[in-house]
Amino acid sequence: MVRLRVTVTVNGTAHEHDVEPRLLLVHYLRDVVGLTGTNVGCDTSSCGACTVLVDGESVKSCTMLAVQADGTVVTTIEDLARDGALHPMQQAFHEHHGLQCGFCTPGMVMAAVSLVDENETLDEQAVREGLEGNLCRCTGYHNIVKAVLAGAVAMKRRPRPWPSPTPRRRG
Amino acid sequence: MAVTDAPAARVIGTRLLRKEDPALLTGEARFTDDLQIPGALRMAVLRSPFAHARIRGIDTSVAAGMPGVVAVFTGADLRDLWAAPMPCAWPVTEDMKNPEHYPLAIDTVCYAGDGVAVVLARTDVEARDALDAIDVDYEPLPAVVDLEDALSDRVLVHDALGTNTSYVWELHTDAEAVERAFAEAVHTVQERYVQQRLIPMAMEPRACAAVPQPFGGDLTLYSATQIPHILKVMTAVTLGLPEHQLRVVAPAVGGGFGSKLDVYAEELLCVALARKLGVPVRWVEERTENAQATIQGRGQIQEIELAADADGRVTAVRVRLLADMGAYLQLVTPGIPLLGAFLYSGVYDVPAYSFTCTSVFTTLTPTDAYRGAGRPEATYAIERAMDALAARVGLDPTELRMRNFITADRFPYTAPTGLVYDSGNYEGALVRAKELAGYGELRAEQARRRAQGGTRHLGIGVSSYFEMCGLAPSRVLASLNYSAGGWESATVRILPTNKVQVVTGASPHGQGHETSWAMIVAERLGVSPDDVDVLHSDTALSPLGLDTYGSRSLVVGGVAIDMALDKVVEKARAIAAHQLECAEDDLELDAGTFRVKGSPDKELALAAIAFAAFTAHDLPDGMEPNLEAHVTYDPPNFSWPFGTHICVVEVDEETGQVDVLRYVAVDDCGNQVNPMIVEGQVHGGIIQGLAQALFEEAVYDEDGNLRTSTMAEYLVPAASDVPALVTDSTVTPSPTNALGVKGIGEAGTIGSTPAVINAVVDALSHLGVTDVPMPASPLRVWSAIQAARHAGGSQ
Ligand code: FES
Ligand code: FES
Numbered sequence: 028m029v030r031l032r033v034t035v036t037v038n039g040t041a042h043e044h045d046v047e048p049r050l051l052l053v054h055y056l057r058d059v060v061g062l063t064g065t066n067v068g069c070d071t072s073s074c075g076a077c078t079v080l081v082d083g084e085s086v087k088s089c090t091m092l093a094v095q096a097d098g099t100v101v102t103t104i105e106d107l108a109r110d111g112a113l114h115p116m117q118q119a120f121h122e123h124h125g126l127q128c129g130f131c132t133p134g135m136v137m138a139a140v141s142l143v144d145e146n147e148t149l150d151e152q153a154v155r156e157g158l159e160g161n162l163c164r165c166t167g168y169h170n171i172v173k174a175v176l177a178g179a180v181a182m183k184r185r186p187r188p189w190p191s192p193t194p195r196r197r198g
Numbered sequence: 199m200a201v202t203d204a205p206a207a208r209v210i211g212t213r214l215l216r217k218e219d220p221a222l223l224t225g226e227a228r229f230t231d232d233l234q235i236p237g238a239l240r241m242a243v244l245r246s247p248f249a250h251a252r253i254r255g256i257d258t259s260v261a262a263g264m265p266g267v268v269a270v271f272t273g274a275d276l277r278d279l280w281a282a283p284m285p286c287a288w289p290v291t292e293d294m295k296n297p298e299h300y301p302l303a304i305d306t307v308c309y310a311g312d313g314v315a316v317v318l319a320r321t322d323v324e325a326r327d328a329l330d331a332i333d334v335d336y337e338p339l340p341a342v343v344d345l346e347d348a349l350s351d352r353v354l355v356h357d358a359l360g361t362n363t364s365y366v367w368e369l370h371t372d373a374e375a376v377e378r379a380f381a382e383a384v385h386t387v388q389e390r391y392v393q394q395r396l397i398p399m400a401m402e403p404r405a406c407a408a409v410p411q412p413f414g415g416d417l418t419l420y421s422a423t424q425i426p427h428i429l430k431v432m433t434a435v436t437l438g439l440p441e442h443q444l445r446v447v448a449p450a451v452g453g454g455f456g457s458k459l460d461v462y463a464e465e466l467l468c469v470a471l472a473r474k475l476g477v478p479v480r481w482v483e484e485r486t487e488n489a490q491a492t493i494q495g496r497g498q499i500q501e502i503e504l505a506a507d508a509d510g511r512v513t514a515v516r517v518r519l520l521a522d523m524g525a526y527l528q529l530v531t532p533g534i535p536l537l538g539a540f541l542y543s544g545v546y547d548v549p550a551y552s553f554t555c556t557s558v559f560t561t562l563t564p565t566d567a568y569r570g571a572g573r574p575e576a577t578y579a580i581e582r583a584m585d586a587l588a589a590r591v592g593l594d595p596t597e598l599r600m601r602n603f604i605t606a607d608r609f610p611y612t613a614p615t616g617l618v619y620d621s622g623n624y625e626g627a628l629v630r631a632k633e634l635a636g637y638g639e640l641r642a643e644q645a646r647r648r649a650q651g652g653t654r655h656l657g658i659g660v661s662s663y664f665e666m667c668g669l670a671p672s673r674v675l676a677s678l679n680y681s682a683g684g685w686e687s688a689t690v691r692i693l694p695t696n697k698v699q700v701v702t703g704a705s706p707h708g709q710g711h712e713t714s715w716a717m718i719v720a721e722r723l724g725v726s727p728d729d730v731d732v733l734h735s736d737t738a739l740s741p742l743g744l745d746t747y748g749s750r751s752l753v754v755g756g757v758a759i760d761m762a763l764d765k766v767v768e769k770a771r772a773i774a775a776h777q778l779e780c781a782e783d784d785l786e787l788d789a790g791t792f793r794v795k796g797s798p799d800k801e802l803a804l805a806a807i808a809f810a811a812f813t814a815h816d817l818p819d820g821m822e823p824n825l826e827a828h829v830t831y832d833p834p835n836f837s838w839p840f841g842t843h844i845c846v847v848e849v850d851e852e853t854g855q856v857d858v859l860r861y862v863a864v865d866d867c868g869n870q871v872n873p874m875i876v877e878g879q880v881h882g883g884i885i886q887g888l889a890q891a892l893f894e895e896a897v898y899d900e901d902g903n904l905r906t907s908t909m910a911e912y913l914v915p916a917a918s919d920v921p922a923l924v925t926d927s928t929v930t931p932s933p934t935n936a937l938g939v940k941g942i943g944e945a946g947t948i949g950s951t952p953a954v955i956n957a958v959v960d961a962l963s964h965l966g967v968t969d970v971p972m973p974a975s976p977l978r979v980w981s982a983i984q985a986a987r988h989a990g991g992s993q
Contacts, residue, residue, distance in 0.1 A: 046416075049323075063232035064225015066452070068401045069485040073909035074399060094457065104225035117223040119217055124878045129222025130452025130710030131404040131913065155917040164401045164453050165708050167885030168917040169945075170878060 033097040037062065038106035052079040055093035056103060056111045064104040064133050068162070075160035075161030078134035079103045085141035087134075087160070095108075104133035107140070116140050116174075125174030127165035133173060135161050143179040151176065209721040210937075213874040216713045217727065227450040229424045230405035231482045238407060238478035239268055241468060242325035244332050244493065245316040246307035246686070249341040249902020250355070253305055253334060256315055261331040266324030266986070269475065270308035270332065272315045273302030279470040281438030284526070286462050287428075287681045288533035294365040297356040297559070301463035301470075304340075308355055309524035309563050310903055314461055318471060318479060341561045343384030345499050348558040355525060356561040364523050364532060364557040365586035369539050371614035375550035379514030383505035387586045393422035393498040393575045394972055395522065395896040398568050399914050400707075402452020403488045405726040406465045407480035416474065418445045421432050421465050424454040425745040426683065426705050430737050432461040432529070433469055444469075445732040448735040451707035455886070456567035457492050458707065459747045461531045470993075476630035494896050495568020497522035498535065502542065502579045510591035510598050517579065518540045518759075521557045524564035531566045532557060536678055537748075538572030539668065542617050544580035545624045545664050545840060546602040551614050556965075561902045565749060567888055573665055574951055581661040581952035582959075582969075589963065592640075595954040595956070596632060596661050600625060600780040603662070610933070615672075619838045620940075623930045628662055631842040631864040634924055640846060648964055653851040656859075657961025661953040668942035669748035670833040685832040686750070686866065687742040688758035688765050690719065694812035694824040696805035698723060698730045703743015705735040709943060710875045713752055717757055717871055718937070723762045723792025723804055742830065749941030752871065757935040758831035765827030771980035773810055774802045776818040821858040837940040839931045841865035843884070843949035849961040854980030856892060856958055858921040863949060866928045876942050880925050883946020889915050891954035893973050912972075966990045 031156040037060055044059055055094060056062050056079065071153035077088040077191070080102040097182060106148035116139050126132040135158070142157040143149065149157070154175045163171060221227040222921040248593040277300070279439040302313045315332050319325035340353045348355070348362045355362055370376070380386060405420040417439075423429050426446040434441035451458065461898075464481050472479040481624035483492070498521045506515040519534040537556045544553045588598040604611050606623040613619060632638075637658070644656040667674070672683035691699035700715050716730035733739045767787060774792040775782040778800055785792045792807070794800040807825070810816060814823035846860040863884055870876045884907030891915035897905040951972070958974050959967060970979055 047323075054679070057232075061234075063223070066229065066402070068403070069909045071485065071908040071910040074401065074485075098372070103223075108224045113223060117852045120221045120223055124874050126219060126222055127710070127882060128401065128451065128453040128876055129218070130400075130450075131229060132222050133225045136223065151922065158917045160916070162401065162914050162916060164399060164455070164886070164914065166878060167881035167883070167923065168920060169881040169885075169923050170920070172917060183439065197201075 030160060031094050033093055035096050036100045038103060048092065048094055050093045052093050052096050053088035056088060062103050062105050066133060068132055073162070075138060076131050076134040078137040078161060080137060080141060085138050089162050099115065104137060107136065114145070116178035117187055118173045119178030119181055122169050123174035123177055124170045125166065130172040131161060131163040135163060139175045142175065145184050149176065149179050199901065200398065203854055209717045209727065210871050211873065214713060214717055214727060214872055216710050218710060218712050222450070229402055229450045229452055230407060230420050233407060233420060233449065235407055235409060235478045235480060238480045238950065239318040239320065240322045240325045240870065241471065241479050241481040242317045242322070242329050243313045243464065244329045245487065246303065246310055246312045246314055248307060248336055248338050250339040251307050251336040252339060253303065253307065253314060254337055255335040257333040258315060261328040264324070264328045264331060266320040267317060267328045269318045270328065273300060273304040276302060276470065277304060279474065280436060281385060282364045282436050284463065285432045285436060285529060286391065286438060286527040288530045289681065290367050290536060290679050291365045294532060295359045295361065295363065296527050297359060298725060300893045300960045301466045301595040309561050311487070311563055312525065313853060316467055318648065320532050337540045341900065343560055343562060343898050343900060343902050345522050345558060345560065348560045349520065349556065355561055358609050362559045364527065364559060367536060367555045369553040369615060373552060376514045376516055376552045377659045379505040379550050380516070383508040383513060384508040385510065385587060385590050386503060387439065387583055387590055388503045388507060388817045389583050389586055391579055391582060392971055393496040393502045394566070396495040396568055396890055396894050397489050397896050397912055398455045398457035398492065398495055399488065399912065400453035400455055402456055403483035403485060403491055403560070403707065404458065404462065404464065405482040408468040409478040410472045410476060414839040416445070417469060418447060419465060420447045420449060421453050422458060423448050424705060424747055425456040426452065426735055426737055427703060427743040427745050429461055433466060436466055437470055445738045448705050454707045455569040456495065456571055459567050460493055483910060486907045487910060488564060490904055493528055493899070494524065494563050494567035495565060496575060497565045498575050499531060500575065500579045500843070502583045504583050506587055506591065510587060510593050510601055512546055512548050515548050515580070516544045517553045518555070519555040519837045521555055522562070523557050523559050524562045526561060528564045528566045529767045531564060533678065533680060534565070534567060534572045538576035538664050540575035540617055541573050541930065542580055543613065544577065545604060545662050547604045549614060558816065562898060569883065569947045573749065573944065574887060574948045577663045577948045578659070578952045581663065582955060585956045585959065586968065596628060596637065599628060599662050600659065604695055607938065608989060617668040618835055620835055620932045620934050622664065622838060622840050622928050623928060624662055624840055627840060627866055627929045628842040630926060630928060631862050632744045634844065634926055635844040635860065635862040637844065655849045655851060655961040657849060657957040657958025659845040659847070659953045659955065659958060659960055661949055662843065663841045663949045664838050665749070665945055666751040667749045667837045667839055668833060669750045670836045672832050683832065684744070684754065685830050686744055686755040686758045686763045686831045687828065689826065689828045690762040692766060692804070692808040694809050696725065696729070696808045698725055699733060700730060700759060701733045701740045702743065702755050702759065703740055704745065704751040705745045706751065707746065709746065709751060710880065714752060714756060714871045714875060714937050717754060718759055722767065745903055752939050753837045753935065753941040754831060756871065756939060757833065759830050762827045765829065766825050769827065770804055770807045770950050772818055772827060773807050777816065778802055831932065835934045837868065839865065839867040839940040839945050841944060841945060841949055843953040845953040845957040847957040847961055849867065849958060849979060850946055851983060853959055854976035854978070854983065856974055856979060858888070860924065861921050862924045863946065864926045865942065865945050865992055866930050867942040867945065868930060868932045869938035870927070870941065876927070877925055879942045881923055882947045883944060884923055885915060885920050887950030888920060888946040888954050891951045891972055891974060893919065895973050907923060958985055
């Protein structure tokens with residue numbers, strides 16, 4: 028079977044592997060790199076549980092092949108907390124009870140971080156619309172929306188070293 | 199640090215942040231499919247594309263030779279592995295029909311998604327590739343998708359049963375009184391409601407892994423289950439295994455809502471095949487499989503009649519229910535409608551009541567418990583019917599409810615069904631909800647809009663609910679023929695360093711038990727919640743338990759912990775009295791320290807007692823060392839949380855679009871251990887119930903094919919589809935347990951569905967609309983408006 032070489036920087040570490048061309052990025056991250064924080068919730072790119080940042084932009088990692096991620100910088104949920112402290116967005120989810128079972132949470136938090144990165148200002152409606160692609164079955168979204176708004180404020184207040192996904196563009 | 203450093207302030211009732219969160223927020227938590235299991239084979243299941251077909255033959259030879267494939271088995275190949283068919287633990291009547299059901303179909307498939315063969319391969323992808331190469335020769339049979347059609351027995355789902363009716367179950371308080379009430383009634387209403395089938399769609403798909411020990415016969419089953427304890431017993435029975443050699447672990451579980459309260463074919467297959475081959479076997483469900491082969495919820499046709507006097511006081515309720523079992527009876531399938539049977543008279547003082555349920559098989563995915571399980575369905579019927587009655591009598595719906603409530607001074611209240619409602623203040627919750635919603639102004643605004651004659655109509659929907667919660671007393675469950683108890687077990691162990699271990703039989707999947715249980719312990723022992731470790735969801739750590747469903751965890755499992763704490767404290771008190779040389783009665787425990795009343799300097803901290811109990815150097819004569827207590831608690835009654843929800847919608851007459859403008863919920867679950875967690879449960883529940891009202895439906899075509907088998911087709915709401923919520927609570931403690939708690943997990947779902955549909959119908963009532971079927975999609979709403987116009991025009 029054909030295998031192709033990919034080089035991907037995941038959470039700051041370079042990885043080089045030969046993979047099947049049909050391997051999805053999410054399965055590459057989970058099964059090859061061994062980072063299982065990114066979850067798989069559907070097979071139609073509908074749930075957002077698999078959301079990661081690729082070159083700083085949020086991507087459903089089930090919509091991308093591992094080979095398409097060749098040469099990119101990927102950030103997963105495992106990279107947000109640093110030195111035993113939660114990222115401001117993670118902290119906001121914690122403080123506002125923005126999670127219950129926690130299965131949607133890694134994807135939700137990654138989507139939220141990128142939403143805040145991409146928008147100067149956010150209000151409730153913008154958060155609801157911005158998270159349209161991320162489904163949660165437990166929380167009814169009420170506390171997630173509160174958490175994202177609070178996380179946005181906290182991220183502005185403490186811009187670095189927090190959200191680390193620096194490269195905004197490829198190449 | 200020592201207990202004396204712990205704050206003396208109360209812990210119970212505070213909004214303590216969850217202990218569970220950090221692991222979940224950082225991706226560190228392990229869900230079943232995250233487990234690293236070296237050498238595990240991947241299992242994939244071939245599922246029937248037909249709703250009903252005879253299997254003439256299966257050719258697995260090509261698949262068996264494919265790359266990575268280790269083995270392929272059909273139902274016939276594995277028949278000898280099962281000591282008993284798949285379990286159904288709720289034979290509600292003696293003569294209930296229950297078709298034999300094995301993890302893989304052998305001769306006939308009875309729903310689209312029924313498993314017919316399995317592949318074991320090195321990787322998931324190889325296993326799934328091989329499924330395509332299995333050749334099954336099917337002889338299609340007619341499908342039965344309509345409940346009333348199923349009842350006619352025109353086509354049988356299971357030939358051997360000779361009928362599609364599984365059972366008929368009745369509950370009559372006094373049949374004559376019901377007849378008399380209807381004969382004498384001034385007002386009657388007769389309504390028919392359809393509870394569409396719902397797909398629970400927990401975000402984490404089902405997953406399991408069976409890991410055999412190479413020697414000694416022990417086996418561990420990891421599963422994304424709500425019920426590790428029940429699963430262990432049932433797996434042992436179904437496979438004829440020694441139960442003590444089986445360990446079941448539920449790692450982090452990504453939601454269940456009842457759908458992971460079951461014993462599934464895939465769990466049994468993983469165990470059986472891991473034993474057969476002597477290697478670990480694991481499986482994870484795809485979303486389409488989740489839609490087809492995980493149980494579905496609801497699926498009922500309800501006929502409800504109310505009799506009332508001239509003032510609108512309800513004198514009798516009569517219910518006829520037709521319930522869809524699907525193709526087979528799963529773990530508690532037949533019991534679900536019975537759970538609702540006790541709630542159709544609602545929060546009202548109804549003297550006479552009768553209920554009949556007929557349950558039928560169809561060639562569709564089996565149904566079973568889904569958030570609320572029978573109780574949302576019942577509440578929907580009575581709360582919709584109460585609105586219909588209010589319209590008939592000409593009363594505001596809240597006024598009609600006030601007239602009929604069981605008033606606060608009547609508790610404990612013995613219902614005509616024989617059950618005792620522990621406590622309640624239904625008026626209080628309604629009054630508060632009206633206040634928060636601005637009910638008076640809303641009605642005025644509605645009148646204004648109607649007078650102006652626009653096309654965007656305002657609707658205000660009310661629903662007052664209660665819940666038979668806790669799934670409790672074993673004696674009562676026995677009277678319903680349920681084959682398990684309603685108890686829960688708990689152990690509290692104060693370690694020599696004064697850290698505390700709690701072992702619980704409840705098995706959480708997002709409800710925050712670790713935090714709530716730690717809070718109960720912290721409050722009683724004066725330790726920090728961080729010093730409490732809660733062990734759960736692993737039958738090796740917690741061998742006895744009945745798991746988590748039916749909002750039973752706090753009201754049964756949490757109370758068990760409180761009782762175990764009583765025992766531990768009692769023992770600590772005896773040690774303290776011994777060492778301080780005083781009478782036990784002279785001691786009071788305050789913030790983790792025993793003090794001799796009246797002698798403030800004579801005291802002994804629990805930390806010191808814990809260490810003394812461990813060293814056992816100086817204990818009262820005959821006392822066993824260590825501070826540990828175990829309790830199994832069988833509650834004396836169900837608990838009955840309640841509340842009122844008010845939903846405000848705007849309905850566009852031209853498009854049928856429903857926008858929820860405001861949603862207010864006032865719930866009463868008795869005392870709250872952690873109000874933050876309570877609110878979270880309420881929020882999630884409301885949106886799940888609102889989703890039944892407006893979005894969700896498992897749609898089957900006439901051949902029994904599921905048309906909504908992906909998240910792209912099945913409308914799980916997103917953040918942008920739902921409103922912000924206004925929640926509040928009243929507090930009416932339960933008198934049946936020392937914590938005064940009731941349970942809250944299903945309340946939101948029970949209260950919300952009727953509130954939303956009542957609002958939609960209310961918005962359009964002046965146009966002659968009296969009902970809108972669920973889910974109230976724009977097309978359905980628009981059609982209801984057209985139908986009402988047409989009916990109005992032809993009069
Ligand atoms: S798993 Fe990627 S969107 Fe659902
Ligand atoms: S927290 Fe359970 S799905 Fe979002």
